[in-house]
Amino acid sequence: MKIICIGRNYIDHAKELNNPVPSEPVFFMKPETALLKNNRDFFYPGFSNDIHHEVELVVRINKIGVHIQEKFAHTYYDEIGLGIDFTARDLQAKQKKKGLPWEIAKAFDYSAPISKFISKTELGDLNHLQLSLKKNGNLVQNGSTADMIFSIDKIIAYVSQYVSFKIGDLIYTGTPAGVGPVKIGDQLTGYIDDREMFSFKIK
Secondary structure, three states, rough: EEEEEEEEEEEHHHOOOOOOOOOOOOOEEOOOOOOOEEOOOOOOOOOOOOEEEEEEEEEOOOEEOOOOOHHHHHEEEEEEEEEEEOOEEEHHHHHHHHHHOHHHHHHHOOEEOOOOOHHHOOOOEEEHHHEEEEOOOOEEEEEEHHHOOHHHHHHHHOOOOOOOOOOEEEOOOOOOOOOOOOOOOOOOEEEEEOOOEEEEEOO
């Protein structure tokens, strides 16, 4: 399986990082070794001093597909989860400055915590879901899928023109504004609407 991450998919987040708002989806990948499941602790890596949280709605692909038309994209997933795209912001800045790829800042081990998955039928309108993140009980990120630049179905249709989907592939659909650093001792708790999806510690 693979993890496909969509960048800059909320206007306010693109602005907070001084990035241009994209005219088409921007995506990169993480390996399976990036997954962190079952609310296990995240251990702060020694290679970075500036790890940031980015909470994201996650879609799990349920069948093989390529060159998917947007009108059929909804048939390629039936479960939704919540995850974090951890980013080593200091390493990312160095790579950007050199004009180099920044997988080193995104694809490291356990950089993609993931929640349990629930049926999308339980969530109602996927275009109006609230996703939020609390750090030590304080709200730090809060956004709505209504504010996504590219919807889930548009993302699937676009990415599938370049990369084939397989069963179990995950799509991290982008983060709202409010990203920021984590430190050892922090507790991160993520929600879809008022449903707690994950809660784990930074160690």
